[in-house]
Structures are given as C-alpha cells and as structure tokens.
Amino acid sequence: MAAEQTDKIAVEDLSQAQARAELARLADLLARANAAYHRDDAPVMDDAGFDALKRRNAEIEARFPDLKRTDSPSEQIGAAPAEGFGKITHAVRMLSLGNVFTDEDLDDFVRGVRKFLSLEDDAPLAFTAEPKIDGLSLSLRYQNGQLIQAATRGDGAVGENVTSNARMIADIPQSLTGAPDVLEVRGEVYMSHADFAALNTAQEARGGKSFANPRNAAAGSLRQLDAEITRARPLKFFAYAWGELSAPLAKTQKGAIDRLAALGFATNPLTKLCNSADDLRAHYAHIAALRPDLGYDIDGVVYKVDDLALQARLGFRSTTPRWGIAHKFPAELAWTRLAGIDIQVGRTGALSPVARLDPVTVGGVVVSNATLHNEDYIAGLDAKGGRIRDGKDIRIGDLVQVYRAGDVIPKIADLDLSKRPETAVPYVFPTICPECGSEAIREEGDAVRRCTGGIICPAQAVEKLKHFVSRKAFDIDGLGAKQVEQFYEDGWVKTPADIFELEARYGSGMQQLKNREGWGDKSAKKLFEAIEDKRKIPLERMLFSLGIRHLGEQASNLIARRYGSWEVLEAAMVEAAGCDGAQWEALLNIDGVGEVMARSLVTAFAQPEERASIDALAAHLTILDAEQPKTEGSPVAGKTVVFTGTLEKMSRAEAKAQAERLGAKVSGSVSAKTDLLIAGPGAGSKAKKAADLGIETLDEDGWLDLIAGQ
Template identity: 60%
Template structure:
C-alpha cells in the first residue's frame, strides 16, 4: 500500500510527483476531449489530491506541481465552435476520509478567522458522474450551451443542449443574465436501453453511462443527440446580472422554481458530523439511485462567505468533493519498463496482464523507484514486509484516483520459481548516459541533459504546452516528427523560431510530406510568429526548469519585471547558491553521522561552519536572499534556476531563444492603489484577518508579497510576536506598520 504522506522523505515525494507529469495531460485529453475513461473520475481526482497533500507537506515541491494541480479539463475538440466562459468552470478539491472533511471545515474557519463555536453551514449534494455543461440565458432565453473544455474555453453544444428535455428554452422571472451550470447524465435504465439498441443496429456499445452521456452530447449532428436519453441536473451558476439568493441552498431552490431539475438529496448541514452522516446516507442509496454518482459535494452555504473565501488556481476554497473509496485487484506483472522524464528521472512502470478495477481496464502501473521494487524505502527501511517485486509476480493494483495506478503489494505464495528479479539500470535506456542517484535522493537521473532524446523531446512538449507557449498546430505528434527529421530538425525551442528561416528547398519538403500541405505549413509559420511575443511569466514557465511551475514563474516575472533582470540576479547569486548547497550537503552528512552514532545532529552549527568556509560576496548574498525571499519561491527553486542558467549548453539555448522573442513585462499595477508596486512583508500574528487573506488583498492591490526582509522591502506589517524581521526592518530603515496602520493604508478602516 501507499506510504502515508507524513512518512515520505522529500525525495520520495519528488518521485511521486515526477511519475504523474507525463501521464496527466493524456488522461485529460482522453476523458474530456475523446470521452474515453481509461481511469475513473474518482481515480483521477484522488491522484490530484495526493499531489495536493504532497505539496502541503513539502512546500519546496509546490512550484513544480502547479502544472498538474492547475489542470482543468482539456482543450475543446476541433469539431465544435468554441465559447469562452465569462467565469471559469473550475474543478473541486477532494476529500477521501472523514478527517479530510474536518480539515476542510477547519481550513475555512482559519481563513475566515472564525472560532469553532461560530455558526457555519454547508450544503451537501450527490456528485453526479456525467459531463459538465454551462447554459447561458439572456432575458430569459437560452443563448448558448458550452462544455467545460479546459475551464476557460469549452465546446459550443448549444443545438445539442436544446434537445435535452430537462433544459428549459425559456425562463420566467430569471435575472437578465443567468449562466446555469450542471451535469448532463444518463440513467442506468436508459443506458441499458441505449446499449441494447446499439447492439441491434450493429453500433458500438458504450462502456458506462458517463461515456454514453458525454459522447451523446458531443455529437456533431444534433439529431443524434435528440435520439439519446440525456438528462440534466442543475447545481451551480456562472455569470449573473443579479444574485439568485443569499445562500447556496436558497439559490438551488430558485433554480428549481425557474424550471431546472435539481437533486432532491441536497441537504443543509451545520456541522462536520451532519455532513458525514448525510454522506453515509447517500452512500447507502448509491446502488438504487438509478444514476451514477462518485461522491458528495459540500459547499459553504452563505454566498457572502463564498465570495470572501474566493478561489485557488483551479478550485474554490468554499467547496470540496467527498469521494467514495478506492478499489483493489490482483494481476500478473509481465514486464518492467523504464521511462525517462523531462528532468531525466528514470521511472519504472509495471506492464500488467490487463485487469478490470472498478470498471476500468488497467494494464500499466507505477512502481515508484528502485527502492520500492526492492521492498524498502530510500532510508533502507522495509516496506511490504521487505518483499521484492519480480517480473512474473502476482501483484495487487491500487487504484485510488491514480493517473497511473500503483502496485501496492506482491503475493509471494504464488511464486513458481520462474519469476525474475529486476536489475534497475545504471545507464539511461534512451541515450546510454550514466544514470546517477545522488546521496539522499530516491530518484536515479540520466546525466545526458539535452543530448538525451527523451529529455529533449519532453522539454519541447512542455515548451509548446497550453500554459507555456501554446503554439497552435505544434503538438506532441508534430514535435516528434520534427525531432526525428534530418532536414528540418527541431531539437531545442530556438529551432522552432528558426524553422521558417531555413532554405526554400527544405521548406518545400515540409509542404509535401508528413501530411503537410502548403496551407498547413503557412499556418504553422503564422502560429509560430504569433508566439514570438510572449508574457514573461509564460516564457519562464516554458523553459521547463525543474521546480519552476506556472505560479513560481509568474511570481518571478512580477518580482523582476524582465528576463534580463532575473538572469542577472540569478548569475549574481550563484556564489551564494553554491554555498547553500554545500551547507545542505554538510547538514545531510551530519544528520546521517548522528543517526549512526545514536545522537542528535548539530545541524545549525554544521551549516554555519560550512557557509563560513566559503567566501561569498555581500552582493551575491543579497541577491540570493532577494531571490529566495520571494513569497512562494524559496531555496529549491533558487538552486534550480541557478543550476539551469549556469549550465553552458542550456544557457546558450535560452540566450538564443530570448534573442528570437519579444518578451512582455508583467502589467503595471493599478496606479490608484496606495501600495501598487510596493514589496510588503507580513510578520507576527494578524488579528483582523488571516495571513492568507492579507496576502490575497495585498496582491489584488498590486503589491508584491515577500517572505523575507531585504533592502527591496517597502513595508513591513508587524503584528504581535514579530521578531527578527522587525529588527532587520528597523536596521534597514524600512517603514513598519501595525495591522491597523496597514488596513488604514489600504482603506479598509
């Protein structure tokens, strides 16, 4: 079974995150664009929840997890028109245990600054396993219907939506603008009838009601949709010209009055105990409901509190989905393959005799790392009772939301003697370079860098991905073609921008092979040209530097304002970065030595001694402290940036790329804000609002929030208990405000 998050080392947590990077986008595409569910929604969500727990427990890993955690749906399919959502259609965070629900409510109270005895109500409703749909009404008439898509842009399925009986065409007494959101689904009885009819007509049967509903709604011919028995539950809304009600529960009742089908099992709960009890009641009825659900959704009832709580990158703070339990199955391990990721990590993947786990056919599963295969963790301690996993073994598959399921256990009683122990490679299977496992790291990595085709192609795929450069017409398939092309090779990002500059003979070849016509080639060149102008944050994210996720890239862009300033700061901080790494290594050695001798490690003394041995200039130290002091950055990201820009080959590619681009600086903050453009540090206890809320308000007003005090700090907001930060601010002559002074400054008092 999986190790608890609290038992993982940072290296083990890093490995778990790496295992998902190459797989989650494929799962999104299959599920949201092609209506194929290789894994269930519950399985997919569980892995995201595991990642969320990882980065909560290991904050240094947060930046590189942002791309996965921010994933919502997938791009709209090309056969439909596209509709931009006025308000993004976000996914929900997940809970899997009763304790997670308690943590959810506790987190809300902490954010709001509420005590446990203050009233806080929630709605609880079944989570329908169908396809999300947004319906826009203007002056009471249905204007359009759109799928979730990638959360920002969905498919225009208006004519198909008009064929669903549960969707009113005209509303009486509705707000002038009303976007109703809900789930298109198919009942079990209708699903059985549809599949029987499909078989009679020689058509393809559907795997489950969710796929049937999604495939039916996303037909290019609306008459096909009309013939399918689709239904619709309304449970939410997007853009409104006026509020539906003051509470979630009353708003749902309002939707029912307007003519929408709402779920009768929706209940109002005033405590965690009531929420869990209602979850149990719905779980008991699950098999007899007549439609598929995969959990229960809890939402803060008070709409004013919902507005105050707001949103994270892809999920609302005020709602969570309490999912039903995971499932297990046994099958044979046929082989173990090694995949090489963008950062060079060698990840073992189990190839299995296909087995159905909870309605999903599983043929691949992760094996984490070489220690896991051997039956131990990276500290040498036993897991699974020390049982080694061998090719040919009977293994237990654990599918709890896994983007790729996990091998949880092995049944050594079924061994025949023909099972083969697995020898983990010490060279990269893709390029033959040495694969090194650094001390204390659970991951073995290829040292080939850009000469490793696996790393190079994955970096390119990341570069053109949706949240990076997003070059239309240049996806994974096209990149793989160019990567292998001897006439028009694309091996690094800069090659993309030099493609059109190649000689006419090669361009002629492009236009007459690989399925490219003259127009498609011209379209590609136009798309590349369009993305020569790129926001700084997207450019930084697109470089694919280890640990630098989308959020970290935006934070770096906001702080430095230009690539030149960021690169100069990282170069200047190089000495201090090396000193920091040396101190980390000394700390690890001291910890290991202390553990071996049965004593406590003198970590601080060891770090101070190591740093003192290295001569670091004041300017380097100041630049380093400024870099890692950016809120959400820290030493892990700082070291990654330093290593990337100090690598001669990688820096050469980056410099050449920058020369080809027009990089846009972040938008200037609103001038009317009294703190726009200023760097603010919060320290001590805040009594009027929580730290998270204070940070969110400051950033909304255009301020930069830092975690440490430096010469670049403009304002220190110091509450009771402020310590060294306040002292340093005094020494530097930085303006210091108490909480009331800060609130007065931003006009909240």
C-alpha cells in the same frame, strides 16, 4: 515519465530530496490525467483514485511548503479545450473543489472554515450537502432570459463553445422568466444508467463504438461537432451553481439552488441543509447507501458553506474555493498478471520502470500498464532500506494487485506469492540508459536513477521538445508529440529554435514536408502559419516552455509578473548566477519560489549549452511583457507587504488573500525591499527589524482603514 519516489513511503518518512522527486512525479502524472479526463473524454482512472494521489501531493506540500511546485495538481484545473470547437472565456472562472476522504479530513475542513472566519466552535455555521454528479461540467449564459451560449469547463478560464449542442438537452431551458438580466447557470451534464445501457446496445447493433461508462458517453455526446448527434443522445442536466450575475439569486446557497429550481432547472432532490460536521457525515452515509439505486453515477458528496456572504469572505485559493469541498468515495482494486517491465526515460533523465500488464478492467477503465516508481519499489524496499509489501519483490510473471490511485499509469499495490511462477527471477534494474547507452547513476539521497547523457540522450531531447510544444507552453497547432518524434527522428528538429527555422530550411516549396506521409500542401502551409503565429509569446509561457526542472506553470506566472520583461528577467538571472547577492535574494523573496526552484532557474541561464539553446530560441521571438494585475486605485498595488503577530478581526490567511487581490506582493520576511508591515499583538523580531529599517508599520485597524472601499 519520471517516477521520482515510491508512494509506499509515508509522508512523514520522506527526506527533502524524496519529497521533491515525489512532487515532480505527481505533477506530471496528474496533469496528464486531467487532460485525459477533461479534454479527451478518455479517463484512465476513476475520480476516487485520482484524488488519492492528489491528496498525497497536498500532504507532502503541507510538510514541505518550500518545495511546493506551482505546476502541482493543487494548482491545476481541468485541461485546455480540445480542437474543433470555438473557445469561450468564462466571465467567472470555473474552479474545481478540494477533496476530503475521511471523517478527520471533514473535521479539518470545518475547523479551517471556522478559523478563517474567526468563528467560535459554538457559533452557528450551516452547510449544504448534495451528491457530486460524475458527468461533464457545463456553464450556461442567459441574457434577458434567453440562452445565448454554453461552454464546457475547459481549463477553468477558457472552455469549448457547445451552445448548439446544449440546446438539444431537454433539461436545459431555452428561455427563463423572472431571471436576472445576466445569469450564468452551472451544472453537470450526465447520462442515466438505463439510457447508457440502451445507447451501448444501439451502438453495438449498428457496429459503432461502445462507451466505457456513462460519464464518457455523456461527455462524448455533448462534444459532438454535429449537434444532431447530441439531439439523439439521452443527456440530462443538474444545476448546482452559478457564475456571473447581474443581481443575486438569494442570500444563501440553498436559497439560490431553490431559485434555480423555480426558474425551471433540474436540481438534485438530495440537496440538504446541515448544521454540523456530524450532520454532513450522516447525509454522506445516507447518499452512499442510496448510490446503487440512484440510476446515475456519483463519486462523492459536495459540502458548501450556506451563507453566501461568508462564502465571499472565505474567497478562493489559486484553484479551489475555501467555502466548499468534495467528500469522495473510495477507489477500486483488481488482480492481473505482470507481463513485462519497460524502462522509460523522462526529460530530466529519470529512468522510470513501467509494468506491462495483461489488460484488466478497474472501475470501468481497461488498464494495461502501471507505474513501478523506481528500483527500490520493485525490490520491496523504501528509500531508507526498510521493507514494503513485507519485503516482497516484484517479478515478471507475478499476479499483481492494481490500484487505480490516480496515476495516468496506475500503481501496483501488492502481489500474490502463492501464484508466482517457478521461472520468475528477481528483476535487475539497468545501470545503462536504454536510449543512449550513457551511464545511469543514482545520486545519494535521490530516489531515482538518471541518465547522464543530457542533450545527447534522444529520449531527454524529445521529451523536452514535447514539453515545449505542449498546450500550456507554445501550443503550436499541428505540431504535437507525434510530429515532434517524427521530426526529431528525421533530424529536422533537435532544439526548440529549429522549429522556427523549419520553413526557411525545408519550406521553400514545402516539397519535402508535403511529400511526407500524412502531409500535403494544405497541412504543411497551416503548420508553417501556426509556427509563425507563435513568434510572439507571453513571457510566462516562454519561461514555462523551457522545461526547467522544478519550474511549473504557476511559478512561471509568478516570476514573469515580478520581472515584467524578458530583458529584465534575463539580466537578473545572470546577476544571480552565483546564488547570492541582491538579485538572488529578490528571486527568493517571490512568494511561492523556494531555493530549489530558484537554483534550478538560475542554473539554466548559467550553463553554456542550455543558455546557448535559450538564446537561439529567443532570437526568433518577440517575447511579450507579462500582464500585470489590474489594481487601479489600490493603495498597495505593487508594494511588498508582510503580516506578523495576531490579527483579531480576520485570520492571517484572509488578510494575505485580500492583500494579493489588491495587487500587493505578500512576503514572509522583512527586508529592505519591504514597503509595509502589518503588525498585530505579539509581533516580535519582524516588527523590530521593520523599525530598524524605517519601514512603515500599521496595526490591523490601520490596515483596514488603508484598504477601505477596495
């Protein structure tokens, strides 16, 4: 796991290189955290800690917008569904909420809503405020008043089919009277403290496994393949939202919640209507004071714009609504002994120091390791040579303070020098890769030391293969991280292309594979069938699977949609190899693709060894063209649109979001590729350049007339 930059360096002090490395670290760690929490029901951090890192990620992205990774935590929701359950595609995506942590953050949220809607400070604007339940998100679909299916959040688009289990929860009505013909009710499955304690007592009495906390118990109970086990567990459900509707529930958030209550759903009695940021703060303090006595776990307070028409105008970012936010409670700390320091090598060659700890419980989770970020952090220095922790270095044997701030491997916040053993010596960071023996160098401006071994380094090769078979890449059933390590060690798979040659080389009678520990005729046959099934792969997943540095899932989607096919993409990357010319400019003009990401992508197609590996893989595949947005009838679908000047009837952000929903490509600069310029008062050089290039220009009213009815 790459640890690119210490989080002790203030965001405003980060260099561009440090910011890039820090964003890469956060993206990697938080993606794994999402999978542990949402998919595996085995969280390794509390929500407050998770959100602390997510917030840092957002702050860095705000300061360095060109470095924003499209696999960053701000673009991710939940995790892919687990195996063992059928999958349900949500009719309306289940999006997560953004977070605030301080009074200043809350004020920024309210101001941001007003600015987006062009509301004056004294214009009325109501919000609802309710406890944020720490449980498992669930979507219930009713048709003609009957419960027909229930699904977990999953990755926001596809969840697990837990219909039989949901029918076992007393709080969930099986039928409704007076409901819309189609009604998706969303809420949280949870377990009370008393029921949790009783369940663990019963588990221990029968020699079963006890649960770490009520959230784990609730998630594990709902996600049982045997619904009778769910029936025996004391699960509860609070309704607080909805998905697809055939008719509106009400005109306001509060009215809709009251309607759900009238239909027979349990809703939280602490939900309150608030008319200002001060009202929201007061209710947050009230709920926080009640928290110890509620009898169930909450991890914050959720605020939502009450007027549903305003919610519709505000719309969504890529993964979060603009009209809602979660105000989270603080994280926790604990002290323990540092037993050792290990060095891990990531797929980009970064040497990442990991602290091995005497196990300690932090916020209900047992922690036995923590990130040490890089050699500067261990030495008590920031990247500029300044002192952190008052210059205290970290040594094996130290008593350290563990802060579960969201890392899959949590972090060490401080240490107690008074408890330092006399035998403790300064840690010497290795300059040789522990995996392959190659020199590990630290380039100027880089926060980490990297192995120079490249493809000869087994750690890098294995990590790239693990990424290749991960759920958001090729997602080959039966071929996970453990199997990749096994096959690599035995020399069966060294490159992605080798995976698609496994059956031809070793599967003639499947004898070699089925005789291995853990394999048999059936499992070997299923693996080869799963591999065969992935010979057809969408362009965006193919691109993401290559593990190109800085290229995440969302960027892969953007790039795939822009080029459409593998052949067009490949030709464009070859033409852009010198990082200049028309194709290079076209790549940079994709909204969300910065120069660093573009250079990394082009370089991957230009380096002989990496290109040979890509070509060998592509030869085994049918790479499907990217699916384009369905924008039938849109007058701006496929057009490149630029906004400039001041818009008076909507905010710039609202206009851009509207254009993208209609299939337009929104760019920040005018070029010969621009199809349409929307110019408000104060338009300057962009308007002049558009006129010089003969590009069609509309004012705000012209734009609204153009898209009327869409």
